[in-house]
Amino acid sequence: MQRTADRLLREPLDCYDDGAIEEGDLSVIRLALEQFHHAVADRRAVIGTGSTDIPPMQARQT
Structure with missing residues (x-):
């Protein structure tokens, strides 16, 4: 799912x-x-795997 999200975000x-x-x-x-990150965290919490921490958003350097 992360790779799909990355591809979708790359174009804009x-x-x-x-x-x-x-x-x-x-x-x-x-x-x-x-x-998306919240949905992944919620899903992980439901299935009991991995961390539910949401990574902080980072500003892109240009």
């Missing part, structure tokens, strides 16, 4: 790097990524 981040979208547009992407 590449567009941001190219200047095709603005920083403000990335807030939707950040929200989707946070929701």
Whole structure:
């Protein structure tokens, strides 16, 4: 699932790097990524495997 999420997020981040979208547009992407991490943590808690810690979001360096 993480690889799929990474692939889905790569395109808009590449567009941001190219200047095709603005920083403000990335807030939707950040929200989707946070929701994904919460869903994974919830699922891990249900099946009793792994940590339920959600990794902190890091700002990208340009």
